Amino acid sequence: MxxxxxxxxxxxxxxxxxxxxxGTELYAADWSGWRDNTGSGRVIWGNGFENRTANPFRLGCYSIEPHSGLNGGGALCLTRHKPEDYFFQEITLENVAPGELYQLRLHVRGENLSQWKIMSFAGLEFKGDKDKWISGSYIGGEVEQEDFRRYTLDFTIPANAKKTNMVLFMSRGVTGKLFFDDVEVVSRGSQFTxxxxxxxxxxxxxxxxxxxxxxxxxxxxxxxxxxxxxxxxxxxxxxxxxxxxxxxxxxxxxxxxxxxxxxxxxxxxxxxxxxxxxxxxxxxxARRSPLPAGSCLIDDRGRAVVNGKPFMPVGVFTDRIDREMLRRLRDNGFNCLISYSSLQRSGEAETRRQLDLMQQYGIKAIFSLKDQPDNVTSWQIREWEGASGGLAVAVKAVSSLRNHPALLAWYICDEAVRLHVPAIQKMREVIAAADPYHPTYSLTNMWANFPYYGLTGDIAGVDPYPVKAKGKTQSIEEVTTALQAASLSSQPIWITLQAFNRGIYSERPWNAAALDRTRAPSREEMRAMCLLSVIYGAKGFLFYSYMDAAQRYEAARPGSSAAELQKLYHCAGELKRLEPFILEAESRAVPQSGPVNPTIHCRYFRLPTGEVRIVIVADNATPGKAVFRFNGTGKLISRFGLTHPLPDGSYEFSSARIDSDILESVPADDGRPAGN
Incomplete structure (x- = not known):
């Protein structure tokens, strides 16, 4: 036997x-005798510094400052007034072992630094018996005065180390402020999700x-x-x-x-x-049953399908809604929004009233539950309509609202750090169990962590915000980088596009001087970001944010909001014109003829009817041109006048700045000359 x-x-x-x-079924797998490398990639320590009351750095020179971090979130601020001062605090790392490879990851920027070209600012220190210092491993570099820069440091722990401490510091003799954000220590082995x-x-x-x-x-x-x-x-x-x-x-x-x-x-x-x-x-x-009215499913082409018809989200972020806002959005090509106040603390009646109002104006809700995963943000609603606890409240809200006709998707992650992915995945699972007919949408600004972030939602989101201060050579290449990274998960991508001036997030109260120190994207830059997203496969388009364009600009500089809103309306209109091509057309990248300009991108779209659109984007402010040859398209008309036909039948696109063009096919008997 x-x-x-x-x-x-x-x-x-x-x-x-x-x-x-x-598809063949086997007996249950037996892993005895196998080596297990699946712990690799786990987060040892991480903090996004969003909660001011939970600062792990207790020395007075460290503080958590809201609106100072990546994309306007919180950041850890280290301040030094006197060059002779040199204080720093150690954070002891738990569950680390000699012989394994780890990586420290962080973002750093400076403010009013007396010396800022090159400095050290972070590292690991290893200690033995009786807390005796053994060795250290440090990282430094050129610290930007305005923009965060990402740094990484790989390290292993000496065999004789009893304690490993992480340190965030400022080089000796330097005064001013250093800001740290999204600091993580992770195991470097395999985590093939x-x-x-x-x-x-x-x-x-x-x-x-x-x-x-x-x-x-x-x-x-x-x-x-x-x-x-x-x-x-x-x-x-x-x-x-x-x-x-x-x-x-x-x-x-x-x-x-x-x-x-x-x-x-x-x-x-x-x-x-x-x-x-x-x-x-x-x-x-699922049990066999008819799809309920208002359902939204993702099809095998990555499209949202609402009530059986493809749907392309074009929306905005906001912190509140009202009738005038909804009317403006409806009348200018928008069809959805994300409100940070989707879930009303007062209860279901007010929450439902907001959804009812959106339904009246034909605006869909990407309903925000981003604060409900445990230990992710400090804004979690813990009591709601008899439910207690973050996940329980989320499930109660989903169960109560899942059949509302205004609902499009559940928004469950807003720039959470890698450490929080398991908690967000758990909320994804409980929401899916409560509502099998609407997708979850997850947004990150740390796209280097794809495809891992794909665990958190059905739809991947990225939010590159490339336009920064005046006086620098501008580029929107970051949009391409973010979309290419997100594509590693092979999920549909709904991108969030920059529609704000960073000065809005640098000072309170909002003021014109802060706006003047930097700038918002121009109309051409904003349109180029939209069209670059089309080229690289986005299926949904959101703008951050309506509350900046319509409200905060107006508070900072009365009368300025109208021009900012017009940029949004222009971009939404262009996306709506392209909607059939984004949703229905076959498409392919178009190579350049002759010398290749890597800052210019092109994609060809063709509907089953034969109608063609060709989207071209220059992602850099440096003047440039590129030549393309399109076969079998017939006559093409340039929408924005940047592309012209050449005698050999090819087309030349040229731009002196970040800009874009769309070539549109027209009947042969159209009176306009090609390219005009």
Missing amino acids: VKNFHFLNMLKQLLILAGTVA AIPLKPSTALTIRPDEKDFRFQIDPAAPAEAEAIVSVTQNGKTSDIRLGLDRRKQLTGKWPQLSPGPVDVEINVINAAGRLRLGATRFAFQK
Whole structure:
């Protein structure tokens, strides 16, 4: 009997290691004898410095300053008035071990620094018995006086170290202020996550859905494979799958009944018997029933589909709503918004009244629950309509409002640090269980962490804000960088675009002098950011923010808001003109003919009717030109006059600044000459 047991166990291992046809069910995987590298990538310590009452740095020279960090959030400020002062505090790191590779990640900027070209500002110090200093590892560089710069430092811990301390400091003799934001220490090994692509919405397996698809981190090694473990009602089916060239895995669900389904995806190196990453999700198998009115599902092309029709979000961020605002948005091409006050503390009646008002004006709600994950922000609503606790309140709100016709999606992450991803993923799961008919949307300004951030929502969001102070060569290349990073998760992307002057966030009360020290994007820059997002595949477009353009500008400089709002209206109008092409057209990148200008980008869109649009963007303020050849398009008309036909049939785009153009196909008998 014992011999038979060992034989069966060995046979089971051979089945798992030898591989099976996709969709074949196996015995439960046995990980005995495998090396586990899945703890790699975990956050050892992290802080985004949003909560002033929870400052881990207790010395008086450290303070948490709101509106001083990345994108207007909080930051840790280290202040020194006298050059002879030299104080700093150590933060002891827990759960670290000698021999493992770690990385310190942080963003730093300066203000009124007496010396700012090169300095040291962060590091690790290792101590042995009796707190004796062993060694240190430090990082420094050129500190910008206005803009944050990201720094990283890889380190290992000496074998004889008993304590590892992180230090944030200012070089000796320097006075002024240093600001630190999004400081993290992470384990550097493998954390090859799996992002659900199918099912695409609310972690819900539809009744007729037979297949699943996951995006594995594209950085996974070529020999990587995966074992998908599907558990329901105590029964587990293990399915071993290879990865395709995109590092995606596709398989078939085992027989499932309606209800909860737990899924674990282990990325493996079978030959080395090594687990490279483990991702767990709580899915739901849906019962067969008609789609409710107002449902929003993500289709296999990454489009939002509302009531059976493709929908392209064009919206704004705001902190409150009123009739005049909704009328302006409706009349100028917008169809949705995110209000930070979506969930009213007073209860369901007032929350529902806001949604009713939006419905009257045809504006959809991307409903904000971003403060409800535990330990993420200090604005969590903990009591609401009889529910207690952040997640319980979120579930109560979702259950109460999920059938409202104004609802488009749930907004559950707003620039949270990597440390908070597990908490946001948990909220994603409980929201999906409560509402299987609306997606979750998650936004980050730390796109270097994709595809990991894809765990937090059905729709990925990034918010590059590239336009900064006057007097510098401007570039919107950051928009491309953010979108390319987000694309690593292969999810639909709804981008947030800059529609504000950073001076709004530098001083209180709002004032004209602060606005004059920097600037907002011009109309051409804002349009170029929109069209660059179209080129790189965004399916939704949000502007941050209406409250800046309409309210804060007006408070700082009376009479200025009208011009800022016109920029928003112009961009929304151009996006609406392109909507059929973004949602329905086949598209491809267009290479340049002749010398390549890397600052100019181009994409071709063609509808089934044959109608064509070609979008071209210059992402840099340096004057430049590029030549493109388009085959089979017929006559093309330049919308903004920056592209002209050449005698050989090609087209030349030229720009003296950040700008954009759209070429539109027209009938051959159209009286206008090509390019005009």
